[in-house]
Amino acid sequence: MPELPEVEALRDFLDARLTGRTVEEVQPLAVSVLKSYDPPPTALHGRTVLGVRRYGKFLGVDTGDLHLVTHLARAGWLRWRSPLPAAPARPGKGPLALRVRLVPEEDGPAEGFDLTEAGTRKSLAVYVVRDPLQEVPGIARLGPDPLDPGTDLAAFAALLHGQRHRIKGLLRDQSVLAGIGNAYSDEILHAARMSPYARADRLTEAEVARLHEATLSTLRGAVERSRGVVAGELKAEKRVGMRVHGRTGEPCPVCGDTVREVSFHDSSLQYCPTCQTGGKPLADRRMSRLLK
Template sequence: MPELPEVEALTRFLDDRTSGRTLVAADVAAIAALKTHDPPVPDLVGGTVRRVDRHGKWVDLAVAVDDGRPGAGEHTVLHLVFHLARGGWVRRHDSAPTTPVRPRMGGSSRGAALALRLRFDDGSGIDLTEAGTRKRLAVHVVRDPLDVEQVRTLGVDPLSPEFTSSALAELMGARNQQVKGLLRDQHAIAGIGNAYSDEILHVAGVSPFRLTRSFSDDDVAALHDAVVTTLHDAVAAAVGRPATQLKDAKRAQMRVHGRTGDACPACGDVVREVSFADSSLQYCASCQTDGQVLADRRTSKFLR
């Protein structure tokens, strides 16, 4: 799943290539991906992209459209807001296909299936696609991004000035929970997912299962530094890359996430895994748990 660094890089990539461009077509291919009906998608056509923003893991294309009043010269701004979920991605075309897009109600294809195609006045375009059988890509057309509940209820952005050590301490003290769960909670901190929470906790030398109220002030400050440093480094590594390279760049820079069985880059111990129903986490026992191997549901009977 794309997380904050990749979405930030993607947002800048799209802003650079679509701002100032006029939409000449907006075609929905996957009906299930469209979560709103008012305003309708065709209302975007003829509008000009003003900017592309990010809200956590959400991408927001602000499109200035004619308000329909003859001679008024006024425009209103509509927002095409989308979340790529686990299998979604963006493909940009210098010369976008002009063949008609046939809407579909569903489908179980594992390959990347077209969900939405946008074409611009210079002939370029972008496709929103989604791979896999579990379709979770979410596309909204709204008058205000805060009309999307998941955007309105986002927590603090960890790259913003508001994300201070004190702010993190307040979040950690609000409820005694596992620290990995807090880092992944979009209502608390926006944009961090499974991969970067693993990376942050490895940098901080913290067990993913450590309870938040057990952290001292110094521990919180160290975790805050790990969050900011890890994300800034990841953004720096991602920005400037074409959208097609962002996923591979993310995988290449991971220290522990997705590295089960590899050597920890910090100490040389083996990277271990804890699996869940539909996800897993990776960690280094030497760096994060004082050598204790965390129980995994697949092997926990051997660790009791």
């Protein structure tokens, strides 16, 4: 799933290619993709793009009083097409969910982008709205962006204060902090040398400060690595930059201990016992149920 750094890189990528261009057509091709119906996608036809914004893990194409907003979810992706195929896209064919076609520039090729979604679990979402902050439910309930200058140490500590939840889940909670998902929460906790099972309300001031710094350094580093990478290569860049996430069984790059995994019904987390849990492996809940 694309998280804050990849979505920020996609924002940069699209902003450079869409701003000032005119939308010729927005064509939904999958029944499940469109989550709003008034105004319709055709209302965007003929509008000029003013810029592209990021809201947590959401992307918004701004055309003034109308916005095309998307959340790529677990298996969605964006593919820039230059040139676009001349033949019209056909609904129900493959992973293609939505196509945006731009009015060609003088003597230029037909260009635009496709939104695609692999697999059978369809979660990719597209909205056409007047006010993303009010009309897109996922944006309306977002917490502060961790890279916003206003999310300083004091604000970060206030977000954690009194939270009787494990820090792994809290970092992933979009109503607490916007944009962090499963992968980067693993990376942040490894950088902070903190157990994913630590309770937020039991962290010391020094631990909160360490977690805040790890959050900033991890996300900023990932954004910098992703900046300038073309859309089609961002997934590979994300994997290369991971130290523990997706590295089960490999040596920790800090201490050399073996990276371990805890599995849940629909996801898993990775961590280093030496760096994060005092050398003690965490119980794998999936295996625990099997042994009962």
